[in-house]
Amino acid sequence: NYTNGLPDPSELKEEILKKYPRKVAKKRAKAMVVNDPSEGQEIMANVRTIPGIITQRGCTYAGCKGVVLGPTRDIINITHGPIGCGFYSWLTRRNQTKPAEGEDNYMPYAFSTDMQDENIVFGGEQKLKTAIREAFEIFKPSAISIFSTCPVGLIGDDVHAVAREMKAELGINIFGFSCEGYRGVSQSAGHHIANNGIFKHVVGNTDRERTGKFQVNLMGEYNIGGDAFEIERIFEECGITLLSTYSGNSTVESFAYSHTADLNMVMCHRSINYIAEMMEEKYGVPWIKVNFIGAESTAKSLRKLADYFGDDELKAKVEEVIEREMVKVKKVAEEVKPKVEGKLAMMFVGGSRAHHYQDLFNELGIKTVSAGYEFAHRDDYEGREVIPNIKIDADTRNIEDLEVTKDEEHFRDDLVTKKTELEKEGYTFKDYQGMMPEMSKNALVVDDVNHWETEKLIDFYKPDIFCAGIKEKYVVQKYGVPLKQLHSYDYGGPYAAFGGAVNFYKEMERMLATNIWKLVDTPWKHEPEIVGSISIE
Ligand code: CFM
Ligand code: HCA
Numbered sequence: 001n002y003t004n005g006l007p008d009p010s011e012l013k014e015e016i017l018k019k020y021p022r023k024v025a026k027k028r029a030k031a032m033v034v035n036d037p038s039e040g041q042e043i044m045a046n047v048r049t050i051p052g053i054i055t056q057r058g059c060t061y062a063g064c065k066g067v068v069l070g071p072t073r074d075i076i077n078i079t080h081g082p083i084g085c086g087f088y089s090w091l092t093r094r095n096q097t098k099p100a101e102g103e104d105n106y107m108p109y110a111f112s113t114d115m116q117d118e119n120i121v122f123g124g125e126q127k128l129k130t131a132i133r134e135a136f137e138i139f140k141p142s143a144i145s146i147f148s149t150c151p152v153g154l155i156g157d158d159v160h161a162v163a164r165e166m167k168a169e170l171g172i173n174i175f176g177f178s179c180e181g182y183r184g185v186s187q188s189a190g191h192h193i194a195n196n197g198i199f200k201h202v203v204g205n206t207d208r209e210r211t212g213k214f215q216v217n218l219m220g221e222y223n224i225g226g227d228a229f230e231i232e233r234i235f236e237e238c239g240i241t242l243l244s245t246y247s248g249n250s251t252v253e254s255f256a257y258s259h260t261a262d263l264n265m266v267m268c269h270r271s272i273n274y275i276a277e278m279m280e281e282k283y284g285v286p287w288i289k290v291n292f293i294g295a296e297s298t299a300k301s302l303r304k305l306a307d308y309f310g311d312d313e314l315k316a317k318v319e320e321v322i323e324r325e326m327v328k329v330k331k332v333a334e335e336v337k338p339k340v341e342g343k344l345a346m347m348f349v350g351g352s353r354a355h356h357y358q359d360l361f362n363e364l365g366i367k368t369v370s371a372g373y374e375f376a377h378r379d380d381y382e383g384r385e386v387i388p389n390i391k392i393d394a395d396t397r398n399i400e401d402l403e404v405t406k407d408e409e410h411f412r413d414d415l416v417t418k419k420t421e422l423e424k425e426g427y428t429f430k431d432y433q434g435m436m437p438e439m440s441k442n443a444l445v446v447d448d449v450n451h452w453e454t455e456k457l458i459d460f461y462k463p464d465i466f467c468a469g470i471k472e473k474y475v476v477q478k479y480g481v482p483l484k485q486l487h488s489y490d491y492g493g494p495y496a497a498f499g500g501a502v503n504f505y506k507e508m509e510r511m512l513a514t515n516i517w518k519l520v521d522t523p524w525k526h527e528p529e530i531v532g533s534i535s536i537e
Contacts, residue, residue, distance in 0.1 A: 004440035006369055010034055012460045013444070016453055024050050031447040037437050045447040046377045048185045054451035056348060056374045056471060059181035061085060063190020065147040067271055068198070069177075071095035071222050073105040074251040076141045079112040080128050080159060081149025085181070086112030094488045096223050097249050104141060111135060115151060124157050132166045132174065143252050145197075146176035153180035173252075175201040186375035186448075188270065188351065195274035198246075198255060203279065208257040212241025214309050217261045219276055219287070220268030220352070223248025225493020230500050231292050237321050238302065239314065246272050259283040263308060265290045265301070270351030270376050294359030295329040295501040325498035333363060336505040339513040341365035346457060347467035348449045349486045351376040355435040357467065357486055360495070360504050366512075368439065369461045372446035376435075381445065383434015451475070464512055480520035482511045 013032050017025040030044035049055040058066075061081075066089040069077055079086035090110040099105040113131045115124050132144055144166070146159045159176030167174040179193045216235075221228050228248035235242050243261045244254035264276045264287035276287040288308060290301035299322045306318040343366045347354045351373050358368045373380060436445055446453060454472065457463075458479050466476045467486045476483040484490065484507070492507055494500040 003442045004367055006367070006440055006442040008034065008442055009370070009444040009460065012456065016456045019452065024053075028453075032453075033436070033445045035436055035439050035443040035445050036441050037439065038441075041382070041436060043378060043381045043436070043445060043447055045373070045381055046185060046188060046375065049448055049450075055448055056450075056469060057185075057448060058187040058374075060179050060183040060187060060190035060193065061147060061149050061181040062089060063187030063271070064177050064179035064194040064197075065089055065190070066093055067187060067222070068191055068194035068247060069145060069147075071097065071107070071247045072250045072252055072255075073097045073099055073107050074103070074141065074253060075143040075145055076106050076109075076111055076135050076139060077145050077147060078128075078131055078135065079110075079147050079149060080124065080131075080152050080157065080176075081113065081115050081147075082151065083112055083114045085149040086110045086114075092488070093222070094224050094493070095248060096226050096229070098229065103251075104139070106139065106141065115149075120151055120155055123155060124152070125162050128157065128159065128162050129166060132162070132170070136170050136172070141172065143173040143202075145174070148176065148178050148180050150181045153178065153183070173201065173205070188375040188377070191271040192274055195272060195278070199275055199278045202252055202255045203275070204259050204283070205256040206253075208243075208260050210260075212239070214239065214263075214305075214311070214314060215241045215243050215261045216263045216265055216305070217243050217258045217285075218245045218248075219264050219266045220270070220272040221245050221248045221292070221496075222268075224487070225489040225495065227292075227494045227496035227500060230494045230497045233499070234298070234302070234321060234325070234497050238306075238317050240305065246275060259285060261285055263288065263305075265305065267292060267356075268352040270373075270380055291356050291359065292496045293353070293356040293500075294363055295326065295333075295498050296363060297356070297359045298497045298501070299326070329498050329501050332502045332505050336509045336513075337364050340508050342367070343464035343512050344369050344461060345465045345467065346370045346461060346463045347486060348372050348374070348446070348454070348472070349468060350374050351380055353486045354467075355380070355438070358435075358439070360501060361508075363501065364505060364508055366465075366508070368443060369463065370444040370446065370457055371435065371439065372449050373435070374448060376447070379434065381435050381447070383437045465508075477517075478520065478524075479522055480517045482517050484511065 013034065017029055020028060027050065033041050033043045049057060065077060065079060070089065070093065087110060091107065097105060097107055113124060113127050119127055128146065135144060146163055148159050152159060159178065163174045163176040175197060177193055177197050179190050183189050218231065221231060228245055232242060244250060244258035259279055264279060264285055266272060266276050266287050266289050269289060279285045280287060288304060290304060291297040292301055302318045302322060306315040341364065345361050345366050345368050347357055347368060348371065354371045354373050358371065361368055439445065458481060463481055466481050466483045468483060469485055469487045473483045473485060489495060492503065495504045
């Protein structure tokens with residue numbers, strides 16, 4: 001029972017729960033687990049946030065448009081909705097792209113129908129058609145997609161019918177997504193909707209002659225801060241042909257022939273596992289789980305890839321690249337590690353990085369005392385064969401529907417039944433790494449952490465660094481704790497693969513080998529807490 005020197009946070013958990021109304025406390029108790037990797041524990045995840053709680057989560061539109069399709073440069077992504085949705089998803093994620101000379105790149109533009117009140121009253125389909133015709137006339141793209149925001153579903157605009165009509169009229173690939181923000185419990189529903197749409201409308205549309213001996217797709221890599229560029233460099237040096245990435249530095253043109261790959265490498269499992277599963281089922285392309293965050297993890301993932309192909313020449317090349325790159329990595333690690341070793345980190349991000357980035361911190365001897373995801377599912381936490389990892393027919397309504405219509409107990413029962421049924425039909429369930437089995441005993445794992453819990457966690461652990469997003473950044477920093485954005489990387493990156501690890505080590509040195517944060521005078525030290533008079537229970 002390896003505690004890595006971590007204190008038992010059971011009392012902290014009780015103290016956090018004490019402040020909640022009884023029902024809320026009961027629910028939150030299941031989302032906070034004092035980790036014990038030897039136990040095979042369960043956590044409650046992917047359930048609705050309790051209204052009134054200040055969550056970190058985002059919406060379904062963000063997951064579909066911003067996350068999965070947003071980084072693809074040769075498709076015009078039109079937001080059907082009020083201007084704010086299009087504006088706030090306009091390059092804020094720092095997903096970069098590098099078009100070849102003369103190649104289309106629509107990412108610097110924000111396309112929106114800019115819905116007004118008259119469109120809400122009389123319907124917005126005509127305005128959407130006009131927007132599509134206008135975009136086509138100006139840019140002549142090969143594909144256009146439409147993303148529904150909350151009002152679209154409420155007023156009943158049929159984006160799919162509009163897409164079909166426009167596709168026939170203009171003769172290019174046009175498809176829509178019913179990714180209204182309120183669907184599902186978080187942006188996770190948006191990933192699923194995007195996966196289904198891309199698979200249905202794009203994957204398999206073209207074929208391509210083999211151009212390399214080892215052809216792979218990289219899935220769940222979004223080129224934040226240039227991560228994909230660094231991974232691409234390593235692949236090239238190893239002689240691995242990258243057909244397509246979902247969706248960092250990507251094109252829909254490459255999605256169309258991505259089914260001709262030998263193997264899918266899945267990095268962010270949460271956002272893209274659906275396409276990986278569907279591609280395996282329909283085209284027989286197997287997938288393996290990889291992680292290119294952390295130098296050791298990168299080496300491990302490259303070896304896994306070489307082992308998969310079983311080719312001696314590839315294995316030798318991979319070893320040569322690892323050896324060469326590790327010399328540079330170790331040199332910087334040796335300089336930085338003595339200055340940051342033993343510091344404490346907490347990370348509450350998305351659906352995969354709160355796990356992946358622990359590897360990078362470990363390389364510097366920085367301990368993760370508490371971590372959690374915003375919207376991951378149980379499989380991402382528990383890392384074994386868990387229920388939501390079911391192969392679902394691409395055309396049947398997906399698991400997300402069960403999540404929104406049933407409460408979580410029933411939801412779980414339904415899935416158990418479904419899993420048993422599917423197993424009888426010969427389906428198999430994969431297992432892969434997860435956050436909890438790989439964290440120390442006594443680390444506090446918290447799903448969908450909120451503002452109140454964040455405050456208590458900081459008071460208890462007094463972390464040296466807190467990793468989260470823009471909404472958390474300045475509150476946490478006012479506590480005198482530096483916050484590193486693990487979404488956008490603030491202004492930094494790349495942090496992936498070997499070169500990325502070097503960048504990250506140096507960043508940690510700048511942030512942690514300083515006393516400046518201790519000088520922050522927290523404003524609420526001097527001001528009394530404002531106590532509300534409304535009782536919720
Ligand atoms: Fe996957 Fe991502 Fe993440 Fe994600 Fe995201 Fe992101 Fe994230 Mo922000 S796809 S789950 S929905 S790794 S946008 S690039 S940083 S929350 S941890
Ligand atoms: C999203 C995108 C986001 C937000 C980041 C943040 C991203 O969820 O819609 O909260 O700082 O990575 O850009 O996750």
